[in-house]
Amino acid sequence: MSTSNPTDKQIYDAYMLARERYAASGVDTEQALRTLAGISISLHCWQGDDVRGFESPEAGLGGGLAVTGNYPGRARNADELRRDLDKAYSLIPGTHRLNLHAIYAETGGKKVERNELRPEHFAAWVEWAREKGHGIDFNPTCFSHPLAADGFTLSNRDESIRNFWIEHCIACRKIGEYIGRTLGSPCITNIWIPDGFKDTPVDRKGPRMLLKESLDRILAEEISPQYNRDAVEGKLFGIGSESYVVGSHEFYLGYAISRRIMLCLDSGHFHPTETISDKLSAVLAFLDEVLLHVSRGIRWDSDHVVTLSDELVAIMQEIVRGGFLERVHIGLDFFDASINRVAAWVIGARSALKALLMALLEPLPLLRQLELEGDYTGRLALLEELKSLPFSAVWDYYCAQQNVPVGIQFMDCIREYERRELSQRA
Numbered sequence: 276m277s278t279s280n281p282t283d284k285q286i287y288d289a290y291m292l293a294r295e296r297y298a299a300s301g302v303d304t305e306q307a308l309r310t311l312a313g314i315s316i317s318l319h320c321w322q323g324d325d326v327r328g329f330e331s332p333e334a335g336l337g338g339g340l341a342v343t344g345n346y347p348g349r350a351r352n353a354d355e356l357r358r359d360l361d362k363a364y365s366l367i368p369g370t371h372r373l374n375l376h377a378i379y380a381e382t383g384g385k386k387v388e389r390n391e392l393r394p395e396h397f398a399a400w401v402e403w404a405r406e407k408g409h410g411i412d413f414n415p416t417c418f419s420h421p422l423a424a425d426g427f428t429l430s431n432r433d434e435s436i437r438n439f440w441i442e443h444c445i446a447c448r449k450i451g452e453y454i455g456r457t458l459g460s461p462c463i464t465n466i467w468i469p470d471g472f473k474d475t476p477v478d479r480k481g482p483r484m485l486l487k488e489s490l491d492r493i494l495a496e497e498i499s500p501q502y503n504r505d506a507v508e509g510k511l512f513g514i515g516s517e518s519y520v521v522g523s524h525e526f527y528l529g530y531a532i533s534r535r536i537m538l539c540l541d542s543g544h545f546h547p548t549e550t551i552s553d554k555l556s557a558v559l560a561f562l563d564e565v566l567l568h569v570s571r572g573i574r575w576d577s578d579h580v581v582t583l584s585d586e587l588v589a590i591m592q593e594i595v596r597g598g599f600l601e602r603v604h605i606g607l608d609f610f611d612a613s614i615n616r617v618a619a620w621v622i623g624a625r626s627a628l629k630a631l632l633m634a635l636l637e638p639l640p641l642l643r644q645l646e647l648e649g650d651y652t653g654r655l656a657l658l659e660e661l662k663s664l665p666f667s668a669v670w671d672y673y674c675a676q677q678n679v680p681v682g683i684q685f686m687d688c689i690r691e692y693e694r695r696e697l698s699q700r701a
Contacts, residue, residue, distance in 0.1 A: 286681060290672035293665040300638040300657075300664075307635035308673050310600070316627055317372040317412050317463075317606035320379055322619055323359045324350040325612045328378025328416065330389075338418025338469035339426075339513035344613025348697025353381050355700070357403055362692050363620040364407070366685040368628065368677035372460075373409050374606050375400060377416040377447055389416065390442035394453035401457050410460035412606065415440075415447040417468045429489040430470045430482035430521045437489060440468075444493040448503060455502030463566055463604055465539050466493070467508040471516025482521040490530060506566045507531055508539035511546055513576065532561045540565060541608060542590065543572035552589040556597050565599075568608035569627055578609040581623035587630045595634035615697070618689045625685075632673065633666055 294304045324332075325342040329352065336342060350356035356379075364371060377389060380396035387396065404411050417428040417440055425431070428440040444466060451464035470482065494505060509524040510516075524545070531538040538558055540551045551567070559565060569587065571579040581587060594603050607627065611619050638657070645654040674681045680688060 282681075283675060286668075286671050286675050289665070289668040293668035293672075296664055297636060297669070300661075301641055302636055302638050304636065304669050307632065308669070308676070310635055311628065311632050311673065312369055312677070314369065314600065314605070314628075314631060315371045315410065316369075316624055317374040317410075317604070318360065318363065318620055318624060319374040319607050319609070320356060320360070321376055322607075322610050322623075323356045323616050325616075326376075326419075326610055328376060328419070329353060329381065330378045334419060336419055337423055339515045340418060340469075341514065342610050342612050344611060346612055346614055346616065348616065348693060348700050349612070350616075351700060353379065353399065357400075358696065359617050360620075361407070362689070362696075363617050363624070364409075366621045366679055366688055367624045368674050368679045370408055371624065372412060372606075373400075373404060374412045374414065374608075376414045377443070377450075378419065389420065390439050390446060392443070392446045392450065394450050397450055397454065401454055404458055410458055410462070411454045412463040412465065412604075413447060413451045413454060414465050414467065415444045417443070417466075423469065426472070426515055427470045427482070427521075428468045429466075429493075430468070430486040432481075432485070437485065441489050441492050444489075445496070448493065448496070448498060448505065451503040452498045453502075461500060461502060461504050463504050463506055463537065465506040465508055465537075465566060466490070467510070467539070468522055469513055469516060470521040471513065472519040473515050473517055475518045479519060483526055486521050486526070487530065490534075494534060494536070504537055504564070506537035506539045508541060508544070508566075508568065510541070510544040510576070528558065535563070537564050537566050537604075538562055539568060541568035541570060541576075542586065543568075543570035543576040543578055543608070547572065547574060550586050550589060552586070552593040555590075555593045555599060555603065559597065559599060559602060564602050564604065566604045566606065568606050569623075570608045578611075580609050580611050580614070580619045581607060581626050583626045583629050587626065588633055591627070591630040591634040592637070595631070595637070596639060615689060615693060617692065617697070618686065621685055621689065629666075629670055632670055636664070636666060636669065637661060 297304050326336055350359050380392055381399050382396050422436050422439055431437045448464050451462040455462040507527045509522050509527040510520050512520055542551050569581055571581050573579055607623050671681045
């Protein structure tokens with residue numbers, strides 16, 4: 276940044292004062308910014324088109340998922356979606372990843388069933404990611420399909436339907452391997468299914484045994500973690516599975532530990548009084564790595580745009596305080612069609628990064644010393660004082676350093692993009 280510009284000089288001067296304030300508590304802001312610059316968040320492609328994908332964009336959304344709103348400018352094809360993502364990435368400091376679902380395959384207009392998807396159907400995404408410097412993560416799409424209409428996929432009692440979804444997930448692992456090998460960055464392939472009952476079931480065990488058997492078949496072929504890493508994602512309930520979810524948190528926790536794969540914790544997939552921050556140190560006592568899907572549920576798993584909430588800050592604090600930065604993979608998961616979709620990405624990602632920076636600016640040695648000495652009064656006092664330190668000056672400096680808009684200026688860029696690009700879409 277150039278300090279000859281009055282605005283840049285103001286940002287720089289404010290940062291230098293903030294750096295001194297943090298240094299008084301033993302915090303090196305320069306080191307915090309270097310660490311933050313090395314953290315990649317995986318942006319979810321499905322925010323840009325309301326989880327429609329390209330398989331049958333006009334088909335209804337299934338699996339208990341719902342997107343509300345009709346804000347103009349939804350991406351209608353892969354090129355538009357990539358342009359929207361490019362705009363979002365340009366307004367978010369740092370270098371980040373993409374989280375891609377199987378329904379975003381590009382098949383040249385040909386009908387390709389999900390169990391027949393192959394790496395070539397994602398070649399354009401991989402080439403784009405290579406050019407832009409993004410890693411890619413991947414997901415089987417076990418919803419919005421006729422063979423998921425009864426609410427059961429990998430635990431379906433119909434063997435032919437169950438086999439279809441097993442084959443789909445196997446194909447997705449191979450696609451993940453191709454992505455990781457081509458981009459030189461491991462692809463995390465995450466399995467989530469909507470399976471469950473709306474009302475109270477008699478047999479809770481049966482579907483879970485079928486799911487266990489299906490997952491074992493999916494994971495039977497060993498793939499190098501250098502290219503692909505597997506994760507499973509649980510849920511408390513969903514629309515249409517209010518009384519019983521086959522893939523519960525407890526089921527997948529046991530499965531992940533016993534099979535040495537990754538567990539995905541989605542912040543919207545638990546009871547409203549639960550937070551996933553406390554779960555991290557518990558599950559990482561037994562697992563090597565964890566995948567996070569950071570969302571914001573309001574009274575239920577409603578996938579609102581991530582904001583700088585107490586819960587988000589607590590999640591990032593636990594990652595930093597526990598020394599888990601190398602073991603926790605952070606992705607976003609929300610979809611809001613009531614506001615500008617590009618802005619939703621940018622607001623959510625910048626909020627997540629702000630929370631990470633707040634965590635990185637804590638004087639951990641001093642806080643740990645107070646705790647070890649039993650000085651809980653001093654610990655509480657310091658934690659409260661940290662809330663009023665000039666964090667925003669460090670964040671503004673980081674944005675300027677990374678050549679992205681400072682403050683609300685990013686909205687000027689989004690409004691111009693909306694006028695030039697989004698408003699032209701029918």
